[in-house]
Amino acid sequence: MLTGGAIAADWSWEWVFYLPGLSALSWTIAWFYVTAESPSTHPTISVEE
Numbered sequence: 705m706l707t708g709g710a711i712a713a714d715w716s717w718e719w720v721f722y723l724p725g726l727s728a729l730s731w732t733i734a735w736f737y738v739t740a741e742s743p744s745t746h747p748t749i750s751v752e753e
Contacts, residue, residue: 711723
């Protein structure tokens with residue numbers, strides 16, 4: 705992580721782990737909200753597609 709040293713210097717070393725964890729959690733929540741199990745169950749894909 706390129707910014708780990710700056711984060712540890714400004715805040716504390718724990719935040720070097722908290723920030724990637726929070727971004728991964730945000731990405732996971734967004735992923736489950738946006739994706740679907742198959743194209744037939746996706747809410748924005750029409751039958752014609």
